Amino acid sequence: MSSVTQIAPTPVAPVVTRPRSRKRLRKAGWNVLGLLVLAVMVFPVYWMVSTAFKPGHDILSYTPQFIPTHPVLSNFTDAIHQQFFWNAVKNSLIVTSVVVVLSLVLAFLAALALAKFSFYGRKPFIVVILGVQMVPLAALIIPLYILMSRVHQVDKLSGVIVMYLTFVLPFAVWTLRGFLLGVPKELEESAMVDGATRFGAFVRILLPLLGPGLVATSIFAFIQAWNEFIIAYVFLHTPEKQTLMVWLASFTTLRGTDWGPLMAGATLCSLPVIIFFVLVQRKIAFGLTAGAVKG
């Protein structure tokens, strides 16, 4: 449940019996190619982290140093002491935690309606939920700005939170609905036959089974809110109110190209996301596409 690697590999073509040694050689060839791809894909991330640990003179060298021979932490202290860093951390935490909690509650209610009731307008609503995910954020910035300035929500975290909520909700509703549908109806029914009320069955049976789904959805909401840039950039003007991503993006404009601290800051900003991502990425991949391949 927790990692991709448990997906059973399916050979594209069934094993064709061939002399052993040739087969082994071919496997080795694929493995080398796989490691090569891995190296190319991961290199940028490695480069960020290794730069973050290099002293300034190693960074500004015409012959790049691939392994930091004298790792230092000064870049990190520089990044942390950069102006507004702690403000940004605080803002990001406020925004993400509120978005996570609110989106979870709202999405869960909506998912419950979509998964457990049949009612007039259900299908259109699902289509809207799916379609809304496709609306280009960049195009909506303009009217959103007008709207938010009318209700005096520009340069306020609350305005940003409401906007984030909107962009997180459709996916959250969709994912939770999938999880709800995955719980066999018989479980609830047997609980009700055993004497539980509908609500009791919900609390005792449904909720525990939904645990993983709620966790996955909240982490998704977290990642979305944490990584978002455009809205925060457009709507939060005051430096004290900016989130981490805006802080990071404005890093260089303040101090030119001070790569060491910048990479240290970037590493710090990615850390929570990377941790959470590793926890749930499989669910997200499946959420978007589950059931699309039918045998």
Added chain:
Amino acid sequence: MAELEFIHVGKTYGGEAPAVRDLNLKIDEGEFVVLVGPSGCGKTTALRMVAGLEEITEGEIRIGDRVVNDLAPRERDIAMVFQNYALYPHKTIYENLAFGLRMRKVPKDEQRRRVEEIAQKLGLADMLNRRPAQLSGGQRQRVAMGRAIVREPEAFLMDEPLSNLDAKLRVQMRAEIARIQQALEVTTLYVTHDQVEAMTMGDRVAVMRDGVLQQVDTPQRLYDAPANLFVASFVGSPPMNLFEATVEADGTQLVFGETRLELGGRLLRDYSGRRLVVGIRPEEVREASGWDGARVRGRVLLVEALGAEQLIHIEIAASPLERADLVDAAAQPPGPTLGVEELERSVTLLGRFDRHLLLTPGEAVEVAIDPSLLHFFDLETGLALPTTDVPAVAGVAG
């Protein structure tokens, strides 16, 4: 058409116990052989090795005069029917049937002719433009058969092709497959876990257990003269009654519980004074009235009315098998359900009786057992014992 032969074939998945051990089996041209055994016995692995879907670890497999060990599935010229049919969901029935021909570069008009002919034969002619999802289970099964037939391969391989059908359809398709196979006379290897299917369909039946071939014979011979305890308990439904007994009086008497059976000859001379396993088919357990031979006293536990006949569970005094590992796990009779205190060690004897016999649970009964219809097995090895004087019990119809 070709013959199919396993020669000392073995299969091991890295580090584990072998899935198939030293399998030797020859299927003649046009013959229908059923490979049967409980799940995990290696029968499907054996089949897949023939298809080329599993590597052969040891020995060789021949199709006709070719050793196929190193050939890709497509080069072996066999057709296979899968348990869940494996129809291509995105292709129409016509395309499904024609796929093999197309891959083998059969000319277009020839493809059409053959597909339409087969569709006609199998009653699929109206459905050629539909997709598998729009067909019923039975129809899909027939498409799967059609896809195998249309290629006119050297051999058919079938992997539990009926297990996804409901009981009635299964019986119907059982006959249909057997009929098709007879008409086409294609060498066929058929895998199933259902011994009824095996007995009704195969020219010969090969029983496997734990990767080892136990016995290969015609269904009747398999039933009448099982080679060992496993085959005896696996073949037949309800299964053969088995219990332990002691041979006495120089091999002329069999003792279990308070019963002493005269064998009518020194049948078990070599086992005198030793214990062995006795087996008797449920239909050979008879009503005692009018029988002047040995009787066994017991008590009725349960009566199952089947309409034409009834199955009666009778508890008798005898020792159950010590070595449960020698028999088919699914065939183990349930233990006594009514605790009958006076019987210290008891077994349940299953009898098939005429429906007119009126018995109720708890009632004491006497049943007749004809010693000449008994099967004997060694306690340790589970092998059937040769009886010296009298020929094997074959064919004494009850």
Added chain:
Amino acid sequence: MASVAESGYIPASRRRRFSRRRVGQAVAPYVLLTPAAAVIGLVLAYPLYLLVKMSFQKYGLFELIRHQGKWIGTANYASIFHDAEFWHVVLRTLLFTAVCVSLTMILGTAIALLLLQVSRWVRIALTTGLVLVWAVPVIVAVDIWRWMVDYQFGVANWILTELHLGNFARHDWFANPWTGFGVFTLLIVWGAIPFVAITVYAALAQVPHELLEAAAIDGAKPWAIFREVTLPLLKPIFVILISLSIIWDFQVFQQIWVMLDGRPSSDYYTMAIYAFHQSFQISEYGLGAAIAVVMVLFMFAATLLYLRQMLRTGEVN
């Protein structure tokens, strides 16, 4: 759910209670939906309406302060459609999207297929690496690539020079928009590959074994099996992935914006940046809105494709 109530086997005295419960059942889903629907309506539907309305208005700084646009009909559209710059931007955005989506899909699928071929430990390593890349926030990714292609100390220039592909010392990738967009393409494709590769891999793993085996026995060679069985089965996944990729790549904004310090030259305008520039930098909000509307219409095609596929695979029932 209401089977007891419908069975008609209820004493009269209890009927009222059941029927009230039934009304509750009918209202409940709407109550549950309301909060989510309200937020989505407020922050998506209304702005969408506002966007269309503004695109027919003169909406500058003055109107922004007054909260009131001035109706000018299709003048905004006429103005952008007669603007050669606009068509350049459209073409550039389309081309950029096409290249990015194709590369992402091809490379992502190739990696997914590679994942099936390698040994278990390589597969674990590679998927972990992919997830790592997937997790990198976009802004961080931009900073990393900006550092890697830095004209003075960037590792890219050094490697290319060492590989004798020419002298790249102090090569400024953004001096020429073609090489500049090359960098953006790499950045975006690099970031998008993990999602595609992992999703396609997961889908490949869902393709039933027996179908592939049946095809092999039917005489298909490995490539034919892939083309005839695997690919058609994966088509729904591909449709979904392609439409998502189109939507993501077509509205590319932040990568270019941040990479070029929020001051991209007009050679680097994509539709999103052009609309942003028109609105927030020269305060022609009406014009920006018109460009954004055109952009939404372009993306609507991809959305339809996506919706149709989702509806067809029965996800919606």
